[in-house]
Amino acid sequence: MRFLALIPIIILALYQLDKALPKYYIFDPEKLQELSKASIERHPNNVTELMYDLTDALQKEYGEKHVMPFSTDPEKWMFSNHGNAMGSMIILHASITEYLILYGTPLGSEGHSGVHLAHDYFTILQGIEKRYMPGELEATEYHPGDQNWLPRGTRSQYMLKGWALELAQGWIPSMLPFGFLDTFTSTLDLPNLWRTVRLTAEGMVGQLLIGKF
Numbered sequence: 001m002r003f004l005a006l007i008p009i010i011i012l013a014l015y016q017l018d019k020a021l022p023k024y025y026i027f028d029p030e031k032l033q034e035l036s037k038a039s040i041e042r043h044p045n046n047v048t049e050l051m052y053d054l055t056d057a058l059q060k061e062y063g064e065k066h067v068m069p070f071s072t073d074p075e076k077w078m079f080s081n082h083g084n085a086m087g088s089m090i091i092l093h094a095s096i097t098e099y100l101i102l103y104g105t106p107l108g109s110e111g112h113s114g115v116h117l118a119h120d121y122f123t124i125l126q127g128i129e130k131r132y133m134p135g136e137l138e139a140t141e142y143h144p145g146d147q148n149w150l151p152r153g154t155r156s157q158y159m160l161k162g163w164a165l166e167l168a169q170g171w172i173p174s175m176l177p178f179g180f181l182d183t184f185t186s187t188l189d190l191p192n193l194w195r196t197v198r199l200t201a202e203g204m205v206g207q208l209l210i211g212k213f
């Protein structure tokens with residue numbers, strides 16, 4: 001029974017760590033939007049070239065050790081099934097407190113955002129996103145260069161047809177079950193799940209080894 005006395009101490013420690021989390025962030029949502037807008041302007045008609053250009057700019061801004069290069073190699077791309085939506089993604093950065101991915105679908109998809117212990121910043125690169133929150137009766141539309149923010153702990157229904165740069169900041173490991181569960185209840189695409197787990201873990205361990213939490 002004595003361990004019960006530890007519970008408030010553990011809660012307090014977690015609370016303190018949670019408050020300190022932003023200290024570990026390296027990415028700045030405003031800077032990401034600015035770089036995205038510049039790449040959109042340079043490559044308005046070719047999203048492949050836009051993604052190469054934007055990833056280059058991100059590597060220049062944040063360093064090659066924090067931002068992985070862009071590629072159209074199918075080995076680097078994963079499907080993501082989550083909250084009834086589907087898209088594909090390439091990981092540019094994954095650590096315990098942040099991830100940065102290129103995400104989207106040329107076909108269009110729609111679903112639940114999930115409720116996360118992280119803030120989510122979604123900058124549209126091509127196409128359109130529409131979303132609304134409970135209580136709103138009309139959707140908000142986001143076009144290339146627009147950034148929408150899903151605050152930690154909030155939820156939306158969204159529809160995306162196109163591509164976006166997505167930054168999440170918070171407790172990234174806590175978001176993973178939402179990203180993985182549809183594999184077991186729906187797609188049974190285990191090789192895709194394995195690739196996602198492996199590339200995410202490689203990112204997180206690699207970043208930890210260079211001191212990025």
Ligand SMILES: *[C@@H]1O[C@H](CO)[C@@H](O)[C@H](O)[C@H]1NC(C)=O
Nearest residue numbers: 045046047048049050052072
């Ligand atoms: C976009 O650019 C890529 C790479 O340069 C090229 O392979 C592709 O054909 C281009 N697509 C269009 C629609 O122009």
